[in-house]
Amino acid sequence: MRIRLDKVGDEPFRWSEKETIAVESMERPDLLGLTEVEWSGSVAKAPPGYRLLATLRYGQTLACGRCLKPCESRVESEIDLVVMVNPPPPMAGEVRLEESDLGVLALASEELDTDPVLREQIDLNIPMSELCRPDCAGLCPRCGADRNETPDCCAEQSVDPRWRALADLKPS
Ligand SMILES: [Zn+2]
Ligand SMILES: [Zn+2]
Structure with a gap:
């Protein structure tokens, strides 16, 4: 989905969509399966930029880190990003506390492609090592x-x- 930020008015732009993401395109060998991703969210003006808030719901199948058996789990996660178009480069010595506290997405144009945002979130939700059960004997x-x-x-x-x-x- 592509959102034209310059078309976002005083009312936030809202969506509720289902996206299909090919599991192979995630390039995570431990990720064996991914259901349709249901997500809804909004982009609102938040001068000097915008704020993107979204909720994702989907199912993932991961290989157990010890026995390689597929383990299914449901994932629900939130995205909270500040979106800046052409943000000015930081001044020398300026401490950008805000940016380290909040996720900031810097764009070169007014067009926000949500696909990389969605993929990054899915990637972040994959644990370092999934186990089918805590005492898996492998x-x-x-x-x-x-x-x-x-x-x-x-x-x-x-x-x-x-x-x-x-x-x-x-x-x-
Ligand atoms: Zn296991
Ligand atoms: Zn044996």
């Missing part, structure tokens, strides 16, 4: 089996090295 490093389902897959072959050392000490 995959067996020896045979690759899911240890949650077959905890003893390689039990026979793996001999605790401490026991092996004791066995060597025993006179034969």
Whole structure:
């Protein structure tokens, strides 16, 4: 969606849309699936710029960081951005506290393309490591089996090295 900021009048521009984002285009290998993104929001004049407020709702499927099983979750998140068109470069020594406190989106023209904003938000909502459950046992490093389902897959072959050392000490 593209919003012409110069057309935003005294009343904020509002929308409520559904967007489809191709999961492959997100370039996040851990993201296996993405539902339609429902989002609604507004852009209002907030001199010297504008303010964008939006709420996103969607479902994501992520690979478990240990066993790689797909885990589905619902996401609801908020966007709150100050939009500035051609913001002046900071003066020497000027501390831009406002910009570090609030998210600021600097644009080169009066046209706001919401696609990158939406994508960035989805990207930010992907956790560093998703787990299917907090105690996920992961995959067996020896045979690759899911240890949650077959905890003893390689039990026979793996001999605790401490026991092996004791066995060597025993006179034969
Ligand atoms: Zn898992
Ligand atoms: Zn195994």
